[in-house]
Amino acid sequence: MxxxxxxxxxxxxxxxxxxxxxxxxxxxxxxxxxxxxxxxxxxxxxxxxxxxxxxxxxxxxxxxxxxxxxxxxxxxxxxxxxxxxxxxxxxxxxxxxxxxxxxxxxxxxxxxxxxxxxxxxxxxxxxVDWDPPANNEEPxxxxxxxxxxxxxxxxxxxxxxxxxxxxxxxxxxxxxxxxxxxxxxxxxxxxxxxxxxxxxLGVHQRALGARSMTLRGGLVRLTDAVLTQFHPDADAAPDTRLAAVAASSARLEAALCDFAYGRDETARAHLDAAGAALGFKFRLTGRLAKKTMYQQDAATVLVVETEAVDASAAGRGRTIADLGAGEGVAAAAAAADLTRATHGLTGETEVFQLPHLLSTAGAVLGNAGLGAAEQAVLLGWSVNVKLGQAEEDMNLAQMGAFVEAVMAQPRSEFMVRAMAELQMCRKEAARSRTMERGLLEMEALVMRVRQSSGVSPRVRALGALSASAPLLPMLMKEWALVQMRFGMVGQAMEVFERQEMWEQLCACYVMLEKKHAAEAIVRKRLETAPEDPRMLTVLGDLTQDPACWEKAWEASGGRYVRAQRRLAERAHRLGDWEASAAHWELALKTNALHPEGWFSLGHCHIKLKSYDRAIEAFTRCGQLAPEHGEAFNNLAALLLERNRPKEAYTALSEAGRLLERNWQVQENLARAAIRSEHWLPAANALCKVTALTHGERCEVELLSSLVRHLRDLNHQIAADAAAGDTSPDAVGRARLKTHLAAAVGTVVRAVVQSSAASPDVWACAAVYWEAVGELKSAKECHLKRVRGLQGRAWKKETGAFEAFAEASIAMCEGQLAAAAADRAVAKRELSAARMHLQSVLKQAEGVFGEHAMFGEMQAVLERVLAAEEELQTA
Known part of the structure; x- marks a missing residue:
């Protein structure tokens, strides 16, 4: 030391x-x-x-x-x-x-x-001389x-x-x-x-079932003071190891608090600073390793590789044996005197707990150079991965890399090591090949933390507040939930009853179709404490009697927010939007840090047509839960209705990032982007729509807006070239045209090959090909548009005639352009245009001879005849 x-x-x-x-x-x-x-x-x-x-x-x-x-x-x-x-x-x-x-x-x-x-x-x-509460059977x-x-x-x-x-x-x-x-x-x-x-305040928040606004406000103020005192400059290295550990721990604890309140970006910044204070740098990389006993060929696994670490960190902390860990599942189980429920389960499996690297050069696995402070930082990053990753496989792989790096260390502190073991238990319990070992290890861990296990309170306190450790009741709850996955419902119910987790206990009874037993337990508890808001609420959950929730609210003096939330949810299910909104407002007045409450309140206000209040509610939801994609989507829809496209685009950008697989959200994003003139994001969003729907869904209005803008860009770029404009704006337009043409082309190709290829889609495709200079492809699209509109309807109905006439004019204009561009095909193109227009005009003359579109087709026919005459005399 x-x-x-x-x-x-x-x-x-x-x-x-x-x-x-x-x-x-x-x-x-x-x-x-x-x-x-x-x-x-x-x-x-x-x-x-x-x-x-x-x-x-x-x-x-x-x-x-x-x-x-x-x-x-x-x-x-x-x-x-x-x-x-x-x-x-x-x-x-x-x-x-x-x-x-x-x-x-x-x-x-x-x-x-x-x-x-x-x-x-x-x-x-x-x-001790005070009288206990009446009818209390417990000490x-x-x-x-x-x-x-x-x-x-x-x-x-x-x-x-x-x-x-x-x-x-x-x-x-x-x-x-x-x-x-x-x-x-x-x-x-x-x-x-x-x-x-x-x-x-941080520990108090762990003891609560939901976020507290009061605690959050206090933590924000105090954390600023702490970081100013103990981490004044992230770029200045502390002069001693202990000062570095203090600076790192201050940042790490701030990160854990921010994670608890959903401020993931701020938390990640704190984690970066925590590592910097220790001079600790690492990266995730791949290494060849064997993960199972009988594996013949090595596979790539994700590991943590150190790039820089404080040399004074080596040799610190307690050995794993001193901490009562590392004996293996069988020894730990025997020491913990595990329950008979796990008798017959075995931790033996061909899957290694830590991958066996073929080469450990530079890798943390097998490297003894990390102190407990560095290990705590890695566990903080594992929390970030657990909260921030949507894909389960990648979640487990990245989280496992951080945890395995800590588990490979021969020295640590009790709570740091315990949290690494807990993360490992979670990982193994989630996989079929290691789930038995995960259950046994979790049980051994619970017993070792609860019992003395030869580790003094002084040693247990080291790093305890810097590790992402749940309170013991929550650890017991997690253990019970793993037991339930193995069918050990009775053992899980014993844990729930011992920890007075009445909601979970009653859920087990209901699952076992013993709802009457659950109700009997709750009523017996109410005989002891008839004014207990928690038990009254649980009784209401079982009986669905709103009187129980109302009594719980009154018994708590208007403070027990769960009762109001239950009343709000019931009114919401019944479609009583006004009552539901009133209950939600009462609950949120007591504690505003409840994102789902704000979301439900916003939905109620939409039903009540109070759109401004709905916008406010969804905004608060998005602020409290930046990962709530539906809140951003609903907010954007309301902003679009209020003709606020720029704000709607910002909200939908978040929604599109969070709900990337939802084509409706991507389509809304494209619509908001077009209205706010963000053309390239609009095209990219429309690409995602076609990819998610395999080209079966395409909003023609959106595609039309994009191809028209592409055409306008062509005109602007041509004007810039004619004027010799080389300004940054001109260069930016050219670059935008290149990227936009590629993105819109992806949409066009996907849609025209699907059943969504309507005449309007072919019209958009024709404009697109004209904009990129592919006149032959444009001519084919015009022809397919005309063929799609052919039928008897255009000869009788005004709307159908106007659409057919517009398509015919566009096709003939394209043929005129093709004839002017290439004299080799001019005769054929002009002849086809002339015959088509003469046929259409002859059939439409009796009904639509006075229509303006009839006159426009006659004018185009005259141009075609003039071009043919010019071609013959040339």
Whole structure:
């Protein structure tokens, strides 16, 4: 290990020590602070640290308080008073808040369950004397208190499950670290405060089932302060390894938060900066490898290859054996005492977990040069691939490359390694040849994280907040869902019931056609807590009784947004658009970070013909969910109706990128592009329409607009040439004409060979071939257009006659042009034009002799006769 590193001048040694105990590779780098409370936190003795903090007066006594809610009011006032004198109390408040946060992380993120209860009932012994809620059959503790649950449900959003251990510690951490900053700036004397407060909000978001607008707003403000302090210049290399790890972790945690809120582009920028802070560069490349035991010929696999890495990263972290991992499936299963449900399954398979490279020169696989911080960056990129790729095969291949690079390292940190193993389990459980091994490995991982497994809380904390780790309840849920894929529904239901995931449990009962059993469980829970909004909503989901959802909304004091969403969805199904819109507006007023809510609200306003409000709703949906192609498509359609083609084109460009296989979206994109005069994108979009429909679909109006513009470009280019214009505009027109002609030609060729080749299509094709100088092809298209319009209808109906006359005139004009261009074929072309016009005029004279188109055909015939006469006299 390296020597202890002095903190940056702006940070106190105690702050640096607290940060270092949560950074990858960080614990052994920071020198001891000399503060007893700080050292208790660093050593992972969070309950002892909180007890000592209480004795130092960071929290008020509970005597005289009738409930936890009443005590919290006194506690907030007391904390605010302490915050007023930061020079004296700042470090005490910060350390106490860190202890509370890490207590929650130990209980619900990193494990293992602590024998020393970190709950408020242990920290404040007088709380034990309070009476538990009536009719409660379970042992009561602070993390089960209704006030704690209400405080944790920010913006009315539900928790990921009913049972999250040490939830009161998360609320306490928020009271100590975040709430003082709600209306104040982070203290300048303690620069790391903002980072810890941001971590509280980030972990709190993981505990919620949906995005919270309040938490998002706080994270945006705090992240800016953190990055300014810990990563002021992405181009300046930090002077020590620990400073580099801190800068990288700040960026990495910001990226994970942005991923959680759907800001993928910003998150990717943070990931780039996180690697740059470490001097870490890599690339994805192909290598020859064997993936199975009996594979004869090597195949190309995707691997991560390092281009630059900090030499001081080598040898850091703990060995895989020290972390309790790497024993193989059988040993891990035996150590974890797996359930009897997996008896008979085997992890033995001919597929290697990591590909065996034929040459490892320069590749990360088998390279021991990556520290835990670099590994965490690679895991961050695997999250990016998982969220950003649409194609499943490419998703698994790219994600697997990052994960395999981490799994190949002989040293790591506990949570970094655990997240790499989780990603590997997901990959293997998704493939038939390795799914049994994936299930066994996931089960072993769950047990190792939940139980002590010989790894102390201090070691588990290293890198835990920089890894994309789900809370333990969500890890348990994922494990249960994998069990269900194997038909182990009973075992999955046990997990759901233990974690109080009532929705999933009831879904299992309904799947087993035991809806009455699901309803009985919910009603039994309601006997204990009749005003529980969550259980009332679940009962409403089972019975489809809107009264349950209305009661849940009232019981929560108008905060439980799931109840309003259910009411809105029911009204939407019934076609009651006005009621649905009203319910959605109530829900979105409580928490606006719900893209599907805005999308549904926009649909309601379309039905109610409130188009401006629909535009606003779809705009908000697109802002919150940039991957929501349908929202951009609907928004663009409304903008086109409002005659705002430029904005519609912008929206449809996003929709076309996201819904590339949807020909309707591509056709709308072409229409908006033409109306906003983006000609080449319009032609490319129309190419995609013909490719997706195999030429069977082509909007003639769009194709006609493109070929007319191509013809106009020809005239402009000819005028530029005549005037000797070589300006950038003239050069740009010539370049546009080349690309546009190629794209439109692709459309024309596809359409004329399909059943969609109508006379109007042949007319467009003729104009196109004339524009590119292919007069012979144009003449054939004119002829096919005329033949397509021939019949008895044009002799009687005015519209049919006008179309036939226009086609005849166009064909004869083409023949006149061909005769003028080539005297060798002039006689034949003029003769054909003359005979055609004379025949048409003779048949139309009785009905349409006075029609204007009749006169135009006579004029063309006169020109043809004059050309023939000129040809004979020449």
């Amino acid at each position: 390296g020597r202890p590193t002095a903190p940056p001048p702006s940070l106190k040694p105690e702050e640096w020590r607290l940060l270092a105990c949560t950074l990858p590779d960080g614990y052994d780098e920071a020198a001891p602070s000399g503060d007893d409370l700080v050292e208790l936190v660093v050593e992972g003795r969070y309950a002892a640290a909180l007890t000592q903090a209480v004795s130092l007066g960071v929290l008020p006594p509970a005597e005289g308080c009738a409930s936890l809610r009443e005590w919290s009011t006194a506690a907030r006032s007391h904390i605010k008073q302490l915050y007023g004198d930061m020079s004296k109390n700042g470090l005490l408040l910060l350390t106490s808040g860190v202890a509370a946060l890490m207590s929650f992380c130990q209980a619900s993120l990193t494990g293992p369950a602590s024998s020393e209860s970190p709950a408020l009932t242990a920290t404040l012994p007088s709380l 009561w503790s602070g993390d089960r208190d209704p006030w704690v649950l209400r405080e944790a449900q920010v913006d009315g959003e539900d928790l990921v499950c009913g049972r999250i251990d040490a939830l009161d510690m998360l609320v306490l951490a928020s009271m100590l670290l975040w709430e003082p900053l709600a209306d104040a700036e982070p203290p300048a004397a303690l620069p790391s405060w903002a980072w810890w407060a941001a971590r509280v």
